Amino acid sequence: MLDSEALLKELLATFEMEAREHLGELASLLLALERDPELTERRRLLESVFRRVHTLKGAAHAVNLPDVALACQRLEDVLAGLKRGDLALGLAEFDALHASINDLEQRLSRGLSAAGAVPSPSPRPEPPRPAPVVPAAPREDGEVAAARPSRPSAVPVAAPPAAPPPQQVPEPKPAQQHHVAARPQGDETVRVSARLLEELLLQSEELVSAKQSASVLHEELAALTGELALRQGERARALERARRGMKGGAGGEGALAALLEQSCQAERHTEGRLRLLEKSADKHLRSLQGMIDPLLEEMKKLQLLPCATVCDPFAKLVRDLARELGKEAEFTYQGGELEIDRRILAELKEPLLHLVRNTVDHGIESPARREAAGKPARGAIRIDIRLQDANRAELVLEDDGGGIDVARVKEAALRLEVAPAELLERMADQEALQLIFESGLSTSRSVGNVSGRGIGLAIVRDSLERLGGHVAVASTPGGGTLFRLVFPLSFARIRGLLVQVRGRDCVIPANNVEVSSRVAVADVKRVENRDTVLVNGEVVALVSLARILELERSAAAQEQSLSFVLLHAGEKRIAFAVDQVLGVQEILVKPLGRQLSRVRNVSGGTVLGNSKVVPVLNVADLFRSALAVEAPALPSPSPAGRPRPVSVLVAEDSITSRTLLKNILEAAGYQVRTAVDGADALSQLRAEPCDVVISDIEMPRMDGFQLTAAIRADSRLAALPVVLVTGLESRSDRERGIDVGASAYLVKSSFDQGNLVEVIQKLS
The missing domain is CATH 3.40.50.2300 (Response regulator)
Incomplete structure (x- = not known):
């Protein structure tokens, strides 16, 4: 009995993954069919939809989920009629087909929850539910009909239960579906738990600390060997004097000279052993690097998923949401083949969802308004994903809607007291647009089911900053809006700039570092009550990092020059004064833990090769702290002791x-x-x-x-x-x-x- 229960649980887990893959693909196939392809392609798409529904029905029977199987059977009957040409395919019919897919997903969730073997997936925002439609008359010509909204539909839509659970956006398809085409013939694929892959990757990344410790040990051995080598001349001169003393000196001096020679010989022997140890350490370090680096690269590849896994569900979401709001919109994307760490993609789902929903609700106009403005009745929403550099990607979400009204943004900012009225009046439009990411700020005149509370875009900014990236917006009145999201390709291992502040080491992510340099204290100028420095011909604010981190001022005497690190976050640039720049190294970022889930100005920690734990700074927080307080980089001299008033x-x-x-x-x-x-x-x-x-x-x-x-x-x-x-x-x-x-x-x-x-x- 226990074996049967275990088998059922395993079958249900496999069925859930397969069913959600089928549902996601069904939604994509229906959207492709709705674009009204030519007859041959239309028949192929209908055949693909029919086969997937039939496969899902058989799998549901196999795991004893009759409710799902019955819904598949009804949908199969309708699809058979569409294939024969007995039914038309118009806008109302597509609405009903999408509603049937939504109903199938609800039945699947209820069936899996009732089985008690597979936990229900986390709820996601519910797509809009199209209105039910009435039956249609059959066609006479035997072909699949073109889209004709006036024709009613025979597609059955099950009535929702009294208290339905939330609908869910289809889960991303497993990675192997997207990798099959790229694999050489003969390569086999297996299903592996994502949790297991993540644990293996984390354990592999721990080896970075071992490699760094080996590197530090090698450096110390090399330094010690070098010190002994530098003393070679002193030893030679001491031995020469000792030999001369042995020839012409008394007995006691000769004994001392002999002892000195023995000591020099022992030092040479020690130097020889240290050289052997250094060579051995260098050999082991290279061997360790040769094993760890390829292992980590291969483990990282196991975590990669194409961006299409995140973008695919948005096509149906945009279609359903636009229908609910009385609009027409089409979603497309490019760069879906770019592979990114699945943990990054998981973090991007929520901000992208908020952006897409806001775009449909606020950005895309009604068909009548669009036609009056000389635009196509159907709005366009497009995502373009591309590499920015070796470890960063850029996602651009663009629409051709009405754009953002900067005046209304400033009104909302003033109402929310985000900034003083005088500052808002002088603020450039591009700078004012960035205020939409403030929590609670919304240009909507009413709060609806989709948006209007001013929370979604704040979540977008916070999510991107948590990833170590940033988001910016640009808009043209009447011409549309563009959101640019920049984020890393992978987690954990990053290159960091190690700096020292008030005797404490800190790490700044190297991706945010533009330049590090020194400047004479006399060259630091005050502009608008802020210290500034000239960097490459541009005046940049200079802020003391010690002041931002609230570290005590050291009692050391002031130097004639100071070190600074110029950081950038989006379009903003600020120079932070530090005591010393120690260099760049690869680090493994560790979270702070539940007890310290959010510490201002700190995003995590890392362990250096010398076993020292240092904080990894949050650049977005540093910028907010620097702009919120007056933070002079130089200590103010005391006026005490002046013989006369200034x-x-x-x-x-x-x-x-x-x-x-x-x-x-x-x-x-x-x-x-x-x-x-x-x-x-x-x-x-x-x-x-x-x-x-x-x-x-x-x-x-x-x-x-x-x-x-x-x-x-x-x-x-x-x-x-x-x-x-x-x-x-x-x-x-x-x-x-x-x-x-x-x-x-x-x-x-x-x-x-x-x-x-x-x-x-x-x-x-």
């Missing part, structure tokens, strides 16, 4: 602004003098220098740029700090201010008296 010269042609700045600075304890323009300020400085100059840019006679250049050209004033406070906020103006030698650049639209005082304290 003197400030304010050059401003507007009497109102001049008086305001004077009052602010005097209230902060500074000695303030004023000048009506740049020429007046330069004259006063030559007569009586000060500690800091605060200057407007647009002034008569001599503007702020000319004043700054004149100060830098004067040998007595060249080191004088100059702060430009102006309404000019374009990038070119900021770069010009830095070029002429301004120490800091503050924009009046975001002016804050605390920022001004902080800048003066830093510069003085």
